[in-house]
Amino acid sequence: MARAGAAILEAALPHVAFDGWSEATFRAAITESGQPEALARALYPRGGLDLALxxxxxxxxxxxxxxxxxxxxxxxxxxxxAFAIRxxxxxxxxxxxxxxxxxLFAxxxxxxxxARALWGTADAIWHALGDTSRDLNWYSxxxxxxxVYGATVLYWLGDGSAGQAATAEFIDRRIADVMRIEKFKAGLRDNPLARIMRNRPGAREADPVAPHPAEKDPAEALPGRWR
Structure with missing residues (x-):
């Protein structure tokens, strides 16, 4: 089954530039891969969309x-x-x-x-980097x-620089932007008013004001993992 699916996908690729991830591409892939149509429909029930995914x-x-x-x-x-994105x-x-x-996805x-495909790529990158977070950091x-990756792909598609050096610089800038935002958020958490709100009388144990990164394992904090 896996080999048949791979054969159909491989046969589809030369047609995508002309017909997109479409039914026409799917039908051409079935013919050129030599796979039974019933099997192809079972593997890719939504045709071109499932091929693209x-x-x-x-x-x-x-x-x-x-x-x-x-x-x-x-x-x-x-x-x-940055290396993983490249x-x-x-x-x-x-x-x-x-x-x-x-x-197609637009x-x-x-x-x-x-959106789910993009999230899957982000998850694959973090997994490849050994991410072990299990709290809200997993989502953030x-x-x-x-x-970052979505913006980078758009930039990369129009990059005509030698060796795509401009894309590499773009990636570094986007990651720096994320780090600046996280440092700003950390500064807010460290603000005296935020600490007062966190420690105010009657505050629930799970207060919406998150603890300062210094109060938690730095290996689990997003800014620390991106340094």
Whole structure:
């Protein structure tokens, strides 16, 4: 089943640039892969949409494989994140497949699938970097990285610089933006008024004012993990 699915996806790729992730591409892939149509429909019941999602997940898997083999010794965490994002882009052989995918996921009825695919990439990157958070940081890290990666892909698709150096610089700027926001939020938590509110009489144990990062394991705090 896995081989059949991979064969159909591989056969679809040359058609995506011309027909997008469409029914026409799906039908051409069935014919050229030599797989039975019933099997193809079972593997990809929504045709081109499921092919696009499978292509995206395959890219996440290839990125994870490269990250596992990479030597990240001596890198700061923010540098590791940037490296992972660049690696995810490097495993894309044809940017047009991504461009066509973004066109597909921009449609209102497919926007939810696109958002989930983006979240999946962020999750794959954090997993590849050994993220062990289990609290709200699990969500905040993936939300922040989803925004960074989504913006980066848009920039990358229009980058004509040598070796895509401009994209690398863009990634560094976006990560720096996240760190600035987190430092600002940490400053608010350290504000005397916030501490008064946190310690006010009758405050619930689970107060909405989050503890200062210094009061929790720095290895679990988003800013610390991105340094």
């Amino acid at each position: 499978a292509f995206h997940r395959a890219g996440d898997a290839r990125m994870a494989e490269r990250m596992e083999a990479a030597d990240l010794t001596g890198m700061r965490y923010s540098e590791k994140v 690696t995810r882009l490097e495993v894309i052989d044809d940017p047009e497949t991504v461009r066509r995918g973004m066109t 449609l209102p009825h497919h926007a939810g699938e696109g 890290k993936r939300a922040a990285l989803s925004a």
